[in-house]
Amino acid sequence: MTEFTAIGRPTPLIDGRARVTGATRFAADRPLPGLLHARLVPSLYAHARIEAMDTAAALATPGVVAVLTASDLPAVVPSSRSRLLLARGRVIFAGQPVALVLATSEAAAQDGAQQVRVQYDPQPAAVTLDEALAEGAPLVWPDGVPSGENVSAGAHGADQGAAAEAGKQASNVSSAATQTRGDVAAGFAAADVIVERVFTTAMVHQSSLETHTVAAQPDPATGGLTVWSSTQAPFDVRQELAEVLGLPEADLRVIATPVGGGFGGKFGLYEPLVALAARALNRPVRLSLTRLEELLATNPAPATRLRVRLGARRDGELTALEAEVQVDNGCYPFDIAGFFGYMLASFYRVPNFSVRGQDVLTFKPSAGAYRAPGAPCVIFALDSVMDEMAQRLGADPLEFRLRHAARPGDPLADGDPWPGMGMAEVLEALRDHPAWRERAQARARGRGVGIAVGGWMGGTEPAAAACALDRDGRLVVHIGSVDLTGTTTGFALLAAEAFGLPAEKVRVIIGDTATAPYSGATGGSKVTYTTGAAVVQAARAAREQTLAIAADLLEAAAEDLEIVDGLVRVRGAPGKTLKLADIARKTMRFGGQYAPVYAHGRVAETAHAPGFSAQLAEVEVDQETGVVQVRRLVVAQDVGRALNPLAIEGQMHGGAVQGLGWALYEQMGYDAQGQLLTGTWQDYMLPGSMEAPAIETVIVEVPSEHGPFGARGVGEAPVVPTAAAIANAIADATGRRLTDLPMTPARVCAALARPREGVSSGRSA
Amino acid sequence: MTEFTAIGRPTPLIDGRARVTGATRFAADRPLPGLLHARLVPSLYAHARIEAMDTAAALATPGVVAVLTASDLPAVVPSSRSRLLLARGRVIFAGQPVALVLATSEAAAQDGAQQVRVQYDPQPAAVTLDEALAEGAPLVWPDGVPSGENVSAGAHGADQGAAAEAGKQASNVSSAATQTRGDVAAGFAAADVIVERVFTTAMVHQSSLETHTVAAQPDPATGGLTVWSSTQAPFDVRQELAEVLGLPEADLRVIATPVGGGFGGKFGLYEPLVALAARALNRPVRLSLTRLEELLATNPAPATRLRVRLGARRDGELTALEAEVQVDNGCYPFDIAGFFGYMLASFYRVPNFSVRGQDVLTFKPSAGAYRAPGAPCVIFALDSVMDEMAQRLGADPLEFRLRHAARPGDPLADGDPWPGMGMAEVLEALRDHPAWRERAQARARGRGVGIAVGGWMGGTEPAAAACALDRDGRLVVHIGSVDLTGTTTGFALLAAEAFGLPAEKVRVIIGDTATAPYSGATGGSKVTYTTGAAVVQAARAAREQTLAIAADLLEAAAEDLEIVDGLVRVRGAPGKTLKLADIARKTMRFGGQYAPVYAHGRVAETAHAPGFSAQLAEVEVDQETGVVQVRRLVVAQDVGRALNPLAIEGQMHGGAVQGLGWALYEQMGYDAQGQLLTGTWQDYMLPGSMEAPAIETVIVEVPSEHGPFGARGVGEAPVVPTAAAIANAIADATGRRLTDLPMTPARVCAALARPREGVSSGRSA
Structure with a gap:
């Protein structure tokens, strides 16, 4: 059994002190000069036709800069929940955003939102399972359910499920799937005891302390956007934005801000709406949901x-x-x-x-x-x-x-x-x-x-990571996985173990989508398993690169070297040592003869x-x-x-x-x-x-x-x-x-x- | 001779349009809420003792928040010009900063700077070469020249020079070096014609349109700093800051903003001073030199x-x-x-x-x-x-x-x-x-x-680069080299050529020091030569990774594949093709079976x-x-x-x-x-x-x-x-x-x- 030096030790979270002292800057804490605050105007009905909207009073509200409705946005196919954007002629749940008010302060946006007049023609709504399955039930999508893969389910390993049977007839059943083994009738016939029950579970909300928060800022230099989001899945958000906005992924810089609770609820939701608003006004826009909006209009457990x-x-x-x-x-x-x-x-x-x-x-x-x-x-x-x-x-x-x-x-x-x-x-x-x-x-x-x-x-999901040795002998790990519940601290331990350093000599940098190696969403109990494996691979490769340089400098074989206390030394020759910092310096200076220690890991564990x-x-x-x-x-x-x-x-x-x-x-x-x-x-x-x-x-x-x-x-x-x-x-x-x-x-x-x-x-x- | 598809074509600079339309955001254009503007108080004498300083009037100026003098800063050894910080008891050139005024606006800082009262005891100054070399000349460093390597010279390939002879006696000669070959006296004796002249050249200023500009913001979450600088050398700036501030390099995020002219003059100068000021006040601080300050107190050609x-x-x-x-x-x-x-x-x-x-x-x-x-x-x-x-x-x-x-x-x-x-x-x-x-x-x-x-x-300098394939089939190159005069456009051409894509499908991202692969300063005619070589290596490796995935999917040997028009195809089998975007998507999704295309290059060409x-x-x-x-x-x-x-x-x-x-x-x-x-x-x-x-x-x-x-x-x-x-x-x-x-x-x-x-x-x- 290997003796571990870094992993296995109870280690306080790296960002713990910043979190509890209030030093952490969440998405809503980032000052953006010229920022417009956004407020949703929620539907008052679960099912209604929108007959008319009057935004004049809202626009007249002091501080209100604009009121956007569906007609101000591109008509994207609503092939994901986040592409519903603003209701287009019809609402299908109470709380669905029908308009977005943009103002110079949160309070002004709130005032303006209350002044938007919407004339609804209420329709009967199927609220419960039984109502939705009843003969003649009002249909949520009478013209057919918009197609689109749901990323969140797969994120959690749900892709092992049986292929869904297509439920394409006009009904509220969006999919159905049956899985069988053996002979069930015979099995029950052979049973001496049969227990049968019907269970129900409630719709439950993830209830993160931090609500969904998104800010978007157009980048005049590239025509792209920078988006700050409290999201578990910056690369998924980038993909969604690229598709909705029709931009190259590289022109979107999605910066996942520290997440104040995710629990699966923050895979991306209002980013396209906020990005489109920022584009429409060519100004930075931020939407930070109120608790009511969070409970009304996000994506709770079914x-x-x-x-x-x-x-x-x-x-x-x-x-x-x-x-x-x-x-x-x-x-x-x-x-x-x-x-x-x-x-x-x-x-x-x-x-x-x-x-x-x-x-x-x-x-x-x-x-x-x-x-x-x-x-x-x-x-x-x-x-x-x-x-x-x-x-x-x-x-x-x-x-x-x-x-x-x-x-x-x-x-x-x-x-x-x-x-x-x-x-x-x-x-x-x-x-x-x-x-x-x-x-x-x-x-x-x-x-x-x-x-x-x-x-x-x-x-499981493919993941990559990069690893470099700084001039001060510290190891830097660069990843794209948002930190949740200490995953970053875990990566530091993994890199430390793989390279041969104490964890406090490792810095883990979570990059944005423009620079970070790809990792999937932080969720599905897969981040340590996948990104962690990439980190280990990268740190091991960085160790090998470091030892190769040291071997050359010490005139020794790399396999005879070990790393102890920040020193590379030749086993059995105590005098022959090199500081990691000195090795790094030789790779980061004019005329240096050794390439920088810079390694990557890339894995696709299935x-x-x-x-x-x-x-x-x-x-x-x-x-x-x-x-x-x-x-x-x-x-x-x-x-x-x-x-x-x-x-x-x-x-x-x-x-x-x-x-x-x-x-x-x-x-x-x-x-x-x-x-x-x-x-x-x-x-x-x-x-x-x-x-x-x-x-x-x-x-x-x-x-x-x-x-x-x-x-x-x-x-x-x-x-x-x-x-x-x-x-x-x-x-x-x-x-x-x-x-x-x-x-x-x-x-x-x-x-x-x-x-x-x-x-x-x-x-x- | 290979036929090139990307390099060799006259290609407008990628950032050209943004630069000429004013969309580019330079260091002074970045709004930082809570920002304090800094103004230097320049020495009135080329050589003087500072007998007293009175900052009361400056502090009483509306908008002035603080006036820093040397006594407010750590007493670092001035082993580089940028470590002179603020004059400590003595000034050695006219224009040397003796105090730093921090105010809520540029104008207030300027007003405050004019209110700082300094009592000087003027001393004789040696201004010309002859004066400095004269017997009994006043010495610039009477107690010995502070030791320290000068990074700028080496940056330009100057490290080939002969080893300097130590000039440690009390004089104004900081170093002297002689190089010889053969017998000079015999050579001249054999000459029929001898030409001898004495030439002089003037002190000349780089005169970038954009003056030196630095902003620093303390990061309460890490105790580190983010520094925006118009610099050619972000990693050198980081090293200097880490040493002056005593921080790990990874806790300093140096963001090299687009450089409005460098010409060698922007290897780092006022970053330590501004960073120390930001730390002292725990607020963001920016110093953007006036043209006068630029001409008075930077580092022109000798x-x-x-x-x-x-x-x-x-x-x-x-x-x-x-x-x-x-x-x-x-x-x-x-x-x-x-x-x-x-x-x-x-x-x-x-x-x-x-x-x-x-x-x-x-x-x-x-x-x-x-x-x-x-x-x-x-x-x-x-x-x-x-x-x-x-x-x-x-x-x-x-x-x-x-x-x-x-x-x-x-x-x-x-x-x-x-x-x-x-x-x-x-x-x-x-x-x-x-x-x-x-x-x-x-x-x-x-x-x-x-x-x-x-x-x-x-x-020459070691350099690294990273390369990834995005879900939209575009190639992203991540480097740490600041763009000067179109180097970034050159990297796009190099990556395109090496991977097999048109240049417009390549995005080059210049990262900050926290995430970018190491490259040295942009200068010394070495960036394309070194970072460019790393980019080519990375793009070739990314191509190999891509072809390996395609080979598996197409059931073909990787060496039989080619990349044409964004498609991987089997040579001689026109129907067997895969879009690059589709390959990338298979590496960036839940349950994906292929590792992300993510490669690096690292070179140390000497x-x-x-x-x-x-x-x-x-x-x-x-x-x-x-x-x-x-x-x-x-x-x-x-x-x-x-x-x-x-x-x-x-x-x-x-x-x-x-x-x-x-x-x-x-x-x-x-x-x-x-x-x-x-x-x-x-x-x-x-x-x-x-x-x-x-x-x-x-x-x-x-x-x-x-x-x-x-x-x-x-x-x-x-x-x-x-x-x-x-x-x-x-x-x-x-x-x-x-x-x-x-x-x-x-x-x-x-x-x-x-x-x-x-x-x-x-x-x-």
Whole structure:
């Protein structure tokens, strides 16, 4: 086993101090002289025709410089949500931007936006899945759904899903996909026990502290634009802008500003609109969404309905799985239901299955990616049913899962083999945890204990990185991956390890799209896995270049050299050393005889490195009020290799708290007319420090085959099983299974009013 | 011979339109919110002790925020001119900054600067070479000259000079160097004809349209600084800043803004002072010099005095050369006289020589690099003497030069062999030119015709470049070399040629020091030669990467592929093609199977590629007023390979016009107390379009061994022989040799008052 010198040490985030002291400059903090502030004018209706617009009063508002409507913008095909720009004659969700007011101050823009008069002809809106699927339902896209690939789903590894069946008939079903294996009817016929439930999950918002913020400034020298965006995906934003504006990619400089929370919600949304506005006015324009706009008109996680039916023999063998997954896409196709079904049929070994996914359009904002898209919903349904099955069979719920958990090489839903992963290992880690071993004591105090397990495939994407040695002997790594949750600190550790320097001698520079080596979006638990691999490759190559120069100068063979404490030295010849700084200086001066140390890495790893988390929740349920309190939450996770345990624990905490939100608190409410009921954080309930329990973390390391030093993506797995674990704990505590997220006090009270369904599976252990 | 598709075509400069329409944003055009404007408080004396300073009135000026003096700054060792910062107790040239006023507007800063009261104790100042060298002269650095390498000289290839002899005794001689070959005394004893003259050249200012401009902004997130500078040398500026500020290089982001003229004068000067001011106030600070400050307190070309003695036999063989070169360094060591001597002894084949160089300190602003530093002075002296020798021997002046001109392999002054170069070829090109062949007609009209030849070694420096393929099939080249005179357009042509694309599909991005691959300063005629070579290497590697992907996709061997019209196709199989854009897209998307096309080049070419220019001037001399008018100017130049003939012709024009300034107009005048007499462009005479003659260019191509496609640096050679050619033309016209630059009407009149020295050599042909 290699001894590591940089990775594996708990390392505070490089930008942590700047973030907590307020020194970090976010997109909205960048002063741009001559800036125009933009404000959206939101549609008042979920579905309406726009009969007339009167902008005179808005234009007369002091400070207002312009009011743009669809007619001021090019008529681009709305083949992505961000190309809807401004509503063109018709609105399809309440809050959809119908006009953009540009003013010399935020306040003036707000005043002007309130003066835009729009005459609507309201139309009936299908707001729920049932309404959208009903005979004669109003159609979101009566003339056909605009075609276009959705980048966000693929970003999260969703491209493994079965090919979507084309749903081209005039309906609100944008896509449907079925995946099967074996003989489901025979499987159920062979079953002794069948559990069947229908689950629903709410539309949930990513709720970053920093709202979507975009600024664009025309560059008179090139005819292009500089765009500052709080985005996880600067290269995707550049592509979208290049296509919408018809500009070469190189004439667009997309600068990804520090992201104040992304969680999948910031792959690009209002950049084309803001860029077109900046072009129209030939001035810098910035749109920084208000919290209301953020909740009204971005791209939250979709609501889902999952019917799951599971059969097993009395000996515990699973015989069949049947499921139907409906995903409320909102107004624009997300095309992800097939992937949800794919996940559902992949985690446990079931010989016969049939899962059907259906994407349904409704008159609501379009759904988008949110940390492990769909997986919390899928696992909530699947692991609730597994838990109930164990209970019905009288099996230990942990051993039951362990028995059926997929292992590396087992077939995924599409028949491909599972790559190396640690689903079993995280369950074993939980089995060994005091919270599980001593669960009887918790129960004795009236608490319920539940577990669940789930994971994420991990995305892949080509990535590149560059690495140079500065004159002061420091290593500079240049990447295009936005920092989220400490990825940059991880890159510094990787480069340090690969080159042979302490991490504090490494500087990681995140370039803009004009100069940075390509990397995909920061998301999909793939950044450390892919960009990290490119960084390691670049740092190793830079080391080789450095040693080649040193070998020449020291008259030694490169393979006899080592780098220790900033010195290159000949093994066994302690006197023969060179400072890294001195080597670099020889490459960066007039008449220098050695080429600069400048190396790159470029990778296209296509093998996935799934990450799994098993979690245990210990809950108290107030039998009178229905209030659920999570008293203990154990998060075990396979991270492959813990590059920075401190950052990983942060991810495990953050994921589990967001899972807690899914479980108990968060939902975007809409009334019958499609009006948002939860337009503030007073109405939309996020778990805060008062709600979050003490979280215990267990890091499991099952090294991945291809990740840097065995690392796997760690961002998404920890959010996946939390809701299921809490639901199973509530079942354990109350004898009632809750099937709708969030499990609000009202829902718990309603469940408590029903008869007990039997002791929880956990109690039978 | 290869057929080129991109290089060799006259190509308008990529940034030309932006420059002429005013779209280019220079350093002073960048708005920085919260900016403080800086104004220098110049010393009133060339040499004085500062007894007291009173800043109260300045601080009371409306808009003034701070007044910094030396005591507010760290006491750094002044081991470079830019580290003089603010005068510390003593001033050593008139105009030296003694304080820096920071205010909210330029006007307020100016007002404040005029309110700073400084009490001086004036001291005697040595202003001229003779005063500085006199017994008991006041010493510029009485406690010893601060040590430090001067980067500008090396930038221009000056590092070939002989090692300077240490001049450590208490004197104003900062360095002295002698180079010899053979037996000079015997050489002169064998001579039948000896020509000896003393030449002087004036202190000349680079006189860029854009003055030195620097802005610095502290970065609260890193503790570092972002610095915008109109500099030719961002990486040198970064190094200087890192050393002065004690910061890691990576925490300094030096952004080289478009340079509005450099000519060697912008290698870095006020960046440390401005950066320290920004740090002291924790606000952005900008200093944009006024024209007066520019002329008072930057780093013009040094004044020189050259005594040259040349001996020859009657048969025309040169027997000996003896020379003494004194360079007026101003207040700070430039250490370049040895290099001047090295040049002087290298151009012609002389078996015996002794050249001595002496750098002399005076109480004037420090001298610095200006287009081919020293070469115009050296060739003015050397080619005047050669011309006179030809005349005295009755030889054809062109054939005489051709006979003695160094050829590749001949020894340089230090004994190293001349690399491949075209000194003879440019003379031959001139010989074939109508202006030379038909010189009799010109003379018949009373004009004089003179020629001269000179060149520049060409610098070398390690350089790197990166190259990527965008999703739209365009190639992006990322470099760290500032654009001067179209170098960027040249890189686009080189990359296009190497990759196989039209130049308009290439984008060249000049990055800042945080992200760009290292390149040295743009200067020394080395950028195309070095960075260009790295660009070619990177583009070729990117092509190979692209073809490897295409080979896989097309199921063909990479060596069977070609790139034509943005398509990769299999030779002989016209149907099998792939668009470059489609290849790139496969490397830049989720789940992509191919690594991004991302390549680098890194070179450390140490062989030089000298560039030579031979010029012919046809002049009219007004016998009454002494006014010289150049009626015709022919510039023949060896460029190795003409990558962009349009840009090269621009260089030849620009160099020759600056040579015209050296010859006839430009001089920085100082009075006996060291006060600048030429503080405006009314007093300092630059040639304009009225003075410039029609210039005829002849491009000669003697391919260099190592340059990209045979290219040589072209920036410096055209300024070198102009003054000499004009002086020889004046001699031809008047029978008098002028030995002092500039050859003003007064000097011409004085010469005309002397008896004729004989017919010019030209007339004997």
